[in-house]
Amino acid sequence: MEEIKGFSNKIIEINLTDKSWSVSEASIEDRKMFLGGKGLGMKLLYDRLKPGVDPLGEDNILIIMPGVVTGTGAPCSGRFEAISKSPLTGIIATASCGGPFGIQLKTAGYGGLVIRGKSKDKCVVWFDHNTVEFRDATDLWGLDTVETQERVLNSSKTESKKEATLAIGPAGENLVRFANISSGHRFLGRGGLGAVMGSKNLKAVVAKGSHYKIVPAEPEKFQKVKKKATQFIKNDAVTISLGKFGTATNVKFVNKEKMLPVWNYSFGDHEHAFRISGEMIKEKHDTKVHTCKPCSIMCGHKGTFNGKESPVPEYETLTLLGSNLGVFDTNAISRFNDICNKAGMDTISAGGTLGWVMEAVEKGLVSPDLFVSSKNSKPNELSANENSSDDLDKTQSGTRKYSLMFGSINGIEEALESIAKGEGFGKEMGLGSRALSHKYGGKGFAIQVKGLEMAGYDPRGSYGQGLAYSVANRGACHLSAFLVSFEVLLGLLKPDTARSKPEFVKFVEDLTCSVNALQTCQFTMYAYTLQPMLTKYTPKFILKNMMLWLPEVAMTLFDFSIYPDLFSSITGIKMSSKEFLKSGERIHVLERYMNTREGIRGRDDVLPDRMLMETIVRDKKRRIVPLKEMLAKYYKLRGYNEDGIPIDKLLKKLKIPSQPSYSV
Numbered sequence: 001m002e003e004i005k006g007f008s009n010k011i012i013e014i015n016l017t018d019k020s021w022s023v024s025e026a027s028i029e030d031r032k033m034f035l036g037g038k039g040l041g042m043k044l045l046y047d048r049l050k051p052g053v054d055p056l057g058e059d060n061i062l063i064i065m066p067g068v069v070t071g072t073g074a075p076c077s078g079r080f081e082a083i084s085k086s087p088l089t090g091i092i093a094t095a096s097c098g099g100p101f102g103i104q105l106k107t108a109g110y111g112g113l114v115i116r117g118k119s120k121d122k123c124v125v126w127f128d129h130n131t132v133e134f135r136d137a138t139d140l141w142g143l144d145t146v147e148t149q150e151r152v153l154n155s156s157k158t159e160s161k162k163e164a165t166l167a168i169g170p171a172g173e174n175l176v177r178f179a180n181i182s183s184g185h186r187f188l189g190r191g192g193l194g195a196v197m198g199s200k201n202l203k204a205v206v207a208k209g210s211h212y213k214i215v216p217a218e219p220e221k222f223q224k225v226k227k228k229a230t231q232f233i234k235n236d237a238v239t240i241s242l243g244k245f246g247t248a249t250n251v252k253f254v255n256k257e258k259m260l261p262v263w264n265y266s267f268g269d270h271e272h273a274f275r276i277s278g279e280m281i282k283e284k285h286d287t288k289v290h291t292c293k294p295c296s297i298m299c300g301h302k303g304t305f306n307g308k309e310s311p312v313p314e315y316e317t318l319t320l321l322g323s324n325l326g327v328f329d330t331n332a333i334s335r336f337n338d339i340c341n342k343a344g345m346d347t348i349s350a351g352g353t354l355g356w357v358m359e360a361v362e363k364g365l366v367s368p369d370l371f372v373s374s375k376n377s378k379p380n381e382l383s384a385n386e387n388s389s390d391d392l393d394k395t396q397s398g399t400r401k402y403s404l405m406f407g408s409i410n411g412i413e414e415a416l417e418s419i420a421k422g423e424g425f426g427k428e429m430g431l432g433s434r435a436l437s438h439k440y441g442g443k444g445f446a447i448q449v450k451g452l453e454m455a456g457y458d459p460r461g462s463y464g465q466g467l468a469y470s471v472a473n474r475g476a477c478h479l480s481a482f483l484v485s486f487e488v489l490l491g492l493l494k495p496d497t498a499r500s501k502p503e504f505v506k507f508v509e510d511l512t513c514s515v516n517a518l519q520t521c522q523f524t525m526y527a528y529t530l531q532p533m534l535t536k537y538t539p540k541f542i543l544k545n546m547m548l549w550l551p552e553v554a555m556t557l558f559d560f561s562i563y564p565d566l567f568s569s570i571t572g573i574k575m576s577s578k579e580f581l582k583s584g585e586r587i588h589v590l591e592r593y594m595n596t597r598e599g600i601r602g603r604d605d606v607l608p609d610r611m612l613m614e615t616i617v618r619d620k621k622r623r624i625v626p627l628k629e630m631l632a633k634y635y636k637l638r639g640y641n642e643d644g645i646p647i648d649k650l651l652k653k654l655k656i657p658s659q660p661s662y663s664v
């Protein structure tokens, strides 16, 4: 087979049912068309996963993919992707992570890992370049993500310690639909991929690398591109701010624009928002870097919370488990964060679900009597907090009562723990806000799309983001196309108009898919598109007007050629910016096509009623998202029919086979 440099084309396929394994090769054609990471992983899944399988059943498949950039030493090159069918949404889920597993997988000599089947017993899978071992995990079951990874790595039989893990905590074991997978201190966060591992009785996977040397095909060109990329990051105001204050740097502008989720997205700002801002956290909690590795932007931080060192909660955690619940106490949010991290749960879905529960209690849809946890379970055993349960009502009946209401930290830790343990009403909360609203009512204020809870940017302040949430393939995801950056952060696109939004949502979706196929951090998109001369020196008023009135022309002013240059210098395959963007389009449309095979239609490209019918409290502009007029145009641009299905002509144009191969 023709060889491409910079990565191995071998895919390791592990079957947990019969404890077998094999090595296949991705076709060179697929490599060229889908690049790697999310793209090639999507194609591998398309070729292997029959539509309609139970996400928690034996037939679901979990795919882990490094990208072309992973492990090369380029800025922010420590990332990898997971692709599977989500137990939360019932459609395709993808997630990216900056933990150490991706580099070890790649240097073990594999360009991808496919996990199939279901183990009869609880197990851990170990592999290196030429062996796979299935070890018993009975002793690890019940441990949190930190202990699991420590125990697994300490039991290593080798001296080199060149190993990295994927691991789940109790939430994954208990099939919480928004359980995540940890790798080091970073996470494959969204869509419940931890429950997919749990359903397969797979507690952890260990990859031992250092066998395969990643050598760029054109070393000199690669060094030049890398230098330029590093310079762009050093000079860019957004990446500088992310490095200084973390993702919480966004709190200030989001609050100012009334887009901060407060009380389940009823309000868009709060007088205490500054308390959860990156600037305040830096000052109060003595923060230091604590990043994915390697990273040149360094948005990940740790600091002193509750008297000990803990990761600084990300913007999404500060908002969804903070302002959204009416909580602005950073020590409390850090405890919620620690519980979720140790249990292995997505903080966005956890916070979105608790927001729905608090409102449902207020509206009388859910009885507060449901909030009980078993007396036998140690309170806060997943958290380091010793002082937070003083308000628990210890009943005689063997249960402990807790309360949940906006503006109070009380009960939140107990609720999170009961979700992770699948205990009492926690088991229902672990199904997510969509499932709860179907059972109890309150669909209009279940802030989710396609079952995935919305990220912490209220789209009523950023209409393009509203469209992006509604059509994002994995649900209400801000990372599919982060239009907030153009509309609010950079002030390049008028936020409260439908004009030009379909064009830019499509453009950013396609570009983001290609970036995720390379597996370099999405935050590089600021520096890599804004710092090149063409973009930087185009006067802002010209850029703004072009973006509003001539979007297709304006897109040509964004020079993102550094990405295809990285790809070409690593692989030796020539690639233009146009081809790079086309690959992104192909990946996005394939994912959409796979979702339509799972039943997704135009009716699912919606927003919660709250965003379409209610205005934000205190918003003088009285904005609601004009979704309908943006959607029709978006479908047309995409080449979907009026029901949101990619038409044959589009599939042919993008060389996506309308029938996958199930023979692999």
Ligand code: SF4
Pocket: 076, 098, 290, 291, 292, 294, 295, 296, 297, 298, 299, 300, 521, 522, 523
């Ligand atoms: S910028 Fe942040 S998310 Fe991106 S690779 Fe670095 S630490 Fe990870």
